[in-house]
Amino acid sequence: MMFMRKWGFILAITGIFFCTDLFAQIQNDTTYFERFTDMVTGRLYFSRKYTGLDIRDRLKEAPLLRYRPNSTLNMGVGASYDVFTLNLALGFGFLNPERGKGDTKYLDAQLHAYPDKWAIDGFLQVYNGYHLVPEGEFAEESQHYYYRPDIKVREVGASVKYVFNGEKFSYKAAFLQTEWQKKSAGTLLVGAEIYGGLAKGDSSFIPKSVMIDPSRDFDKLFFMEFGPNIGYAYTLVIAKHYFLMGAASGNIGVGFTNQYGLEKSTNWSVNANYLLKASVGYNSKRWAVNANYVYSKVRLAKNDDFNNSLITGNYRLNLIYRFIPSPKVRKFLDTINPYQYLE
Template identity: 70%
Template sequence: MKGNTIGLGALILVVMGMILSPGQDLKAQVVSDSSYIESFPELVTGRYYFSRKYTGLDIKDRTGEFADLKYRPNSTLNMGVGASYNSFTLNLAYGFGFLNPDKGQGETKYLDAQVHAYPSKWAIDGFAQFYKGYHLVPEGAQALENQNFYYRPDMKVREIGGSVKYVFNAEKFSYKAAFLQTEWQKKSAGSLLAGLEMYGGQVLGDSSLIPSQLSEGSVRNFDKITFWEFGPNIGYAYTLVIDQHYFIMGSATANLGLNYTQLEGEMKAKNWSVNSNYFLKASAGYNSKKWAINANYVYNNVRLAKTDDFNNDLVTGNYRLNFIYRFAPGPKLDKVLNAINPYNYLK
C-alpha cells in the first residue's frame, strides 16, 4: 500500500481550492455572535491526528442474478501533524508501517487529495482521487463460493469533483469548530445549506468488473464506467453543545443532479438520468480555549445513472481522530507563518 503523495497532493489541493472558492476575498471573516462562537485568530491551532480515506464502487445488479458487489481499496491508517493560523491550514500525514502491520493480501496504490474549507459563509469540499487495486469486502465476497478474498490489482477508480454550499447562519453556526478546530462553538446552533455539486470520472479494469465466477457465459460483462454529474444541493447542519465544551455535530445535504453514465465491454449501455445523492458529515468531542479532542467523519455517495441491468454507486469516506492544542506564536514564528500563508497574496 502507498499513502498520500504529499507534493502532488498539495498541488492538487491548492488548484482545487482556487477553482472551488467563491469569488471573494478569502480573508474576509463573518462577524460571529461571540455568545455562540469564539474564534482564535491570534493563536496557532496545532493538531496531532490519525486518519483513513477510501473511495469505493458498489455494483448493484437490478436483475437480481447476484448480490451487490462492494469494491474497496486497501488504504492505510495515516498519522500526521498539522497547524492552522488565521485562514491558513497545513496538514501532513503518512501511512507508517508500524500502524499498518497487516497489509492484507492486496496492495492499493493511491493518491487521495481532499480539501474541506470553510471561508466566510461557505463550505467547500473538493476531491481528486486516483486508486489502483481493489478487493471485495465480505458482503460482496459472500457471492463467490469457496473464495474468501477476491482481489483486482488492475482495477482503477478516478474521480474529480466537489461541492460548494452557502451557510445561511454562519454568524451562530461554525463548521470550523467541528472540523478545523480554529473556533469554539459554545452554544447549540444550526444552519440551512444550499449550493451546487459536480463530479466526473472513470472506473477501469483489464477484464470484466464482474467476477468470472458470476459472469461466465454472460453478455452483461463490462470493464469500463464513465460518468459525470452536476446539480444543486440543499441540506441542514446542527451542533448540539452540552455545558459549553462537549459537542455533537451533524450535517446532511441532498443533491439532485443530471447524470450521464456509460458502461463499456461485452455489453454497452448508456443513460441520462436525474439522480439524488447525499453528503454526510459528523463530528463529536470536547472543545475549550487551549485544547480539544474530537473525531469526525465525512461520507459522500454519488449515484450513477441506472441502466437496464445495473445501478452503481461511488462512495467516498474520510474519518479522523484529532488531538488539538492552541498556543500563541512568538515573534519569529509569527513572521514565518505570515510569510508562507498564501491568503496574504489573494487581495
C-alpha cells in the same frame, strides 16, 4: 499516495491549503463561537481515506459487489494559523498490518475548506487495485479476499454550499479546530455539485463464479453528473465544551453514464446523491479532541439494470493544543499569510 508501500511506509501530504475567504470576513456572534486567529492550532491526528465502487444488479439472484481499496491508516501532525493550514501524515507499517487484501496504489486529495458563509468540498481520487468485502466473498480457498489489481477508479468532484447562519454556526470548530462553538446553532445550506470519472478493469467487474449472463457483463464505466444541492447542519453544545455536530446535504444530479461491455450503452438520468458529515468531541481555549467523518455517495445513471455508485469516505481522530506563538514566529507566519493581501 501508496507508491512507497513496498518499503513499509508512505508519505501523504494530506493538506496544504490556503483557505482564503472570497469575501470580507464576517463579524461572528461571539456568544455562539470564538475565533483563535492569534493562536497556532497544533494537532496530532489519525486518518484514513477511501473510494469504493458498488455494483448492484437489479436481478434478484445477483449479489451486491462492494469493491474497496486497501488504503492506509495514517498518523500525522498539523498546524493552523488564521486561514493557513498544513497537515503531514505517514502510513506507518505498525498501523497497517497486511491481511491479504492485496495492494492498492492511490492518490486521494480531498479539500474541505470553510471560508466564512461557505462550505467547499473538493475530491480528486486515483486508485489502482481493489478487493471485495466482506472477507471471503467469492475468494478462492487460498485467499482471504477476492482481489483485482487491474481495477482502476478515477473521480473528480466538487461541492459548494452557502452557509446562511455563518454568524452563529461554525464548521471550523468541528473540522479545523480553529474556532470554538460555545452555544448550539444550526444553518440551512444551499449550493451545487459536480462529479465525473471512470472505473475500469482488464475484464468484467463481475466474478466468473456469479456471472448470470456473460453478455450483460461490463468492464468500464464513464460518468458525469451535476446539479443543485440543499442541506442542513447543526451543532449541539453541552455544558459549553462538549459538542455533537451533523450535516447532511442532498444533490439532484443530472448526468449520464457510459457502460462498456460487448457493446457500449449510454443512459441519462436524474439521481439523488448525498454528502454527510459528523463530528463529536471536546473543545476549550487550549485543548480539544474530536473525531470526524465525511461520507459521499454518487449514484451513476442506470445502465442495463445495473445501479452502480461510487462511495468516498474520510475519517479522522484529532488531538489539539493551541498556543500563542512567539513574536518572531508570529512575524514569520504573518508574512506567509495570504489573507493579508485581501481587502
